[in-house]
Amino acid sequence: MKLLLIHSDYLEFKATEKTKIAEDTDRLEGKMEECLTVFTAVEKGDEKNQEIIVKNALDEIIKVAKNLKVNNIVVYPYAHLSSDLASPKVAKEILIEMEKRLKEVGYNVLRAPFGWYKSFKISCKGHPLSELSRKITCDMKERDEKEK
Amino acid sequence: MKLLLIHSDYLEFKATEKTKIAEDTDRLEGKMEECLTVFTAVEKGDEKNQEIIVKNALDEIIKVAKNLKVNNIVVYPYAHLSSDLASPKVAKEILIEMEKRLKEVGYNVLRAPFGWYKSFKISCKGHPLSELSRKITCDMKERDEKEK
Numbered sequence: 001m002k003l004l005l006i007h008s009d010y011l012e013f014k015a016t017e018k019t020k021i022a023e024d025t026d027r028l029e030g031k032m033e034e035c036l037t038v039f040t041a042v043e044k045g046d047e048k049n050q051e052i053i054v055k056n057a058l059d060e061i062i063k064v065a066k067n068l069k070v071n072n073i074v075v076y077p078y079a080h081l082s083s084d085l086a087s088p089k090v091a092k093e094i095l096i097e098m099e100k101r102l103k104e105v106g107y108n109v110l111r112a113p114f115g116w117y118k119s120f121k122i123s124c125k126g127h128p129l130s131e132l133s134r135k136i137t138c139d140m141k142e143r144d145e146k147e148k
Numbered sequence: 149m150k151l152l153l154i155h156s157d158y159l160e161f162k163a164t165e166k167t168k169i170a171e172d173t174d175r176l177e178g179k180m181e182e183c184l185t186v187f188t189a190v191e192k193g194d195e196k197n198q199e200i201i202v203k204n205a206l207d208e209i210i211k212v213a214k215n216l217k218v219n220n221i222v223v224y225p226y227a228h229l230s231s232d233l234a235s236p237k238v239a240k241e242i243l244i245e246m247e248k249r250l251k252e253v254g255y256n257v258l259r260a261p262f263g264w265y266k267s268f269k270i271s272c273k274g275h276p277l278s279e280l281s282r283k284i285t286c287d288m289k290e291r292d293e294k295e296k
């Protein structure tokens with residue numbers, strides 16, 4: 001799984017058009033302020049280890065959110081972060097699970113719909129920890145962290 | 149090289165802090181409207197083929213810009229798109245060359261400074277061709293295109 005975590009003044013989106021893998025939803029737009037926007041690409045390798053991948057992804061997201069003292073999280077599907085994507089079905093399951101478990105531990109979570117073209121606006125704060133990329137694997141010891 | 153091309157209502161940035169590989173520049177902020185924002189990560193493999201990589205990258209960028217009827221282009225360094233980056237020196241040279249050659253063929257170009265933490269705001273239009281990712285290689289036949 002690839003993550004791009006952006007500490008945002010705001011993130012707003014509006015679903016504009018369905019792709020053929022569009023999720024059924026009536027949440028076609030949303031906005032959050034003072035949030036951690038988590039652009040997420042679920043990858044092929046995640047399919048056979050969904051449990052561990054979700055756990056490792058949440059560990060990273062929560063660690064960053066705590067460090068930034070942020071309680072609002074946007075889970076934003078973003079296939080462009082990877083050229084080795086999981087099936088739409090698995091990607092949707094994992095994204096829904098991430099939303100559910102972040103809420104369970106007390107975060108406000110806005111999840112943008114999977115498989116829709118979306119317009120969006122984002123404002124990145126620009127401090128040294130406001131843009132972080134993570135490669136989530138089953139074995140997080142050799143993870144690829146980018147602090148720049 | 150990895151590109152993420154976003155057809156934007158606007159892109160604005162403000163350099164906030166230097167990293168140790170910061171470019172010397174007095175252009176610390178900028179804004180463009182109705183533009184193609186080209187988030188760019190120059191990669192290790194680009195180092196020994198700079199000429200061809202720049203040419204292939206420009207071919208892709210110009211093809212997308214023409215298709216979108218856009219004359220404004222933002223070249224925005226974005227290391228988070230890759231985990232296999234070129235040296236800062238080579239990355240800067242390639243980004244500067246891309247700016248120069250896009251201008252030579254008539255585009256308005258805004259290049260964000262390399263190696264600075266930057267705050268930015270972006271508005272993605274959200275139509276089906278408003279977010280495109282490209283992997284630029286020397287041999288563009290087996291390129292990895294993502295239309296979604």
Ligand SMILES: [Mg+2]
Pocket residue numbers: 077078079116117118279296
């Ligand atoms: Mg998308």
Ligand SMILES: [Mg+2]
Pocket residue numbers: 131148225226227264265266
């Ligand atoms: Mg950056």
